[in-house]
Amino acid sequence: MAKDGKNIQKNIQPLSDRVLVQRLEMPDKKSAAGIIIPETAQKEKSKLGLIVAVGPGRFGDEGDLIPMTVKVGQKVIFNAGWDNEVALGDDEEYFLVRESDILAVTK
Secondary structure, three states: OOOOOHHHHHHOOOOOOEEEEEEOOOOOEEOOOOOEEOHHHOOOOOOEEEEEEEOOEEEOOOOOEEEOOOOOOOEEEEOOOHHHEEOOOOOOOEEEEEHHHEEEEEO
């Protein structure tokens, strides 16, 4: 499977204001003493991800479609929970989150 999620984008289309995010691996951290702390030993996994697929948007109170503000390929910081993790058959971690769960777009 490609690391950039291009094959996944063709197979899954999120609905409404949902966004499929692939969690990006963070490099290992070093302690003040220079000891390398692998990601598996860190308290929290990164919440940095790559947008793989985007839904069409949500409908407002008047019935008009409010388009998404994020696009496929953007790197984002997002709120990840245990209930929105999705298994897609490869070794990568994916999360299906609402657009409102995306906190920031990184440049």
